[in-house]
Amino acid sequence: MKSPTPPRPGPPFAMNGGHVRLDGRDVLRGVDLAVEPGDLLAVLGPNGAGKSTLVKALLGLLPLSAGRTEIYGRPPARFRDWKRIGYVPQRLPMGGGVPATVREVVASGRIARQSRWRPPSAADRAAVDRAIEAVGLSARARDSAHLLSGGQQQRVLIARALAGEPDAFVMDEPTAGVDAASQAALAGTLGELAAAGRTVVLVAHELGPVEPLINRTIVLDHGRVVRETSTGAATAALGRAS
Template identity: 55%
Template sequence: MSAIRLRDARIGYGDAAVVQGVDLTVADGEAIAVLGSNGSGKTTLARGLLGLATVLGGEVEVLGAPVGRPRERGRIGYVPQRHTVSGAVPATVREVVGVGRLARLGPFGRLRPADRAAVQDAVAAVGLADRLGDPVASLSGGQQRRVLVARALAAEPELLVMDEPTAGVDAASQDALAAVLADVSATGTTLLVVTHETAALAGVLTRAVVVDHGRISYDGPLAEAGVEATTDGHHHPEGTGLAPSRGYRLDQPRVTTDGGR
């Protein structure tokens, strides 16, 4: 089974297509970068896989089912295109990461011991075990990005979608993220990373899809994608849980970091 399958897909907002005529197949366990210049449609493509943008035509299947089916939501992890998770309401690292378990809660909607253990393990996986009870607002920007990754990992996803995960964070946090993703990929989880900064994740991502004016202009090895397709030097945002049969497991070996930036 393919993790992702698109056939002549048209994806956009309202009735306006941003991505069109896209054919794409991603096998289980692949680690793929989605590249392109600002406004090319790469974020819209990823959002279409998550049901956050409208499928206007063609076929879009995720984990063997049409996109947006409720039963698939607990099998997909998502790290959005945001640099921080601070908000008006104070929240601890444990509370933010706990949100990632919502799709897997029991019939009474309460965290069970297994859920609490999953949260702790996800936080440990990103090297922040010593900050579990700390307010998220007290963390650096890079650490907050890692909290978002932990929130996604807490769901034990089969597919992990990340939007610009290395943008705006320092080199140490980028290295820590790369180490985490290498471990996650090694378990068989499919990775799809929207990015224009491939250097930090070059040891994890092996395939590249380049989106240009809403269409795929290149699909092949990351090393051959071309530097002009991978970066423009700036970052601008573009306008039920079933147990997975495979994917990230929180009992897998985890990297350790110094918990720094």
């Protein structure tokens, strides 16, 4: 007798009827979204459209007031395989104590792959080296991350996510307010992720040099998905949403 087929895991991210209410205001309104493996999805829309709220809700960082969201088929509260997910927030957190170096920040991206009692391995150190090199910051690895420019700090956050070698990435406005060199570095990194079949959800107000790499877009306005487009239509969709 054949063994039963194990349940197939869901897509990297899925939301059904997602609704978020913050400070008495509806920020997301009935959002349905499925992010499939290998998607490079751009979440577009004007300021205040709910873009950052959407990705934080997908990750379980913000609770839904209605609806459901899943990561690889499980609600965020029950998801345990966090090494599969890389998150790039909008800015480097300002922590207290001794300022962390670029390498220390990037190395923190390996935590989900490390045993609590095991020191960093050669594989961990190699992954950190590769991530720092990928964003062009090898020469700044020993510098304090908080003394870098805004664009360089964003590269550090991307490197931290890369170091964890996840299957899916969520990047919250990585091109906002950064210099042309940092935007070009991001485009190069996204190209490598696409070639490796990784999944990326990218929040943006404008896409710049990463636009040719995007294969899907959704446009948010007032917390609703008002448009979805496929390859080649990202710039036009963004222009209509602004």
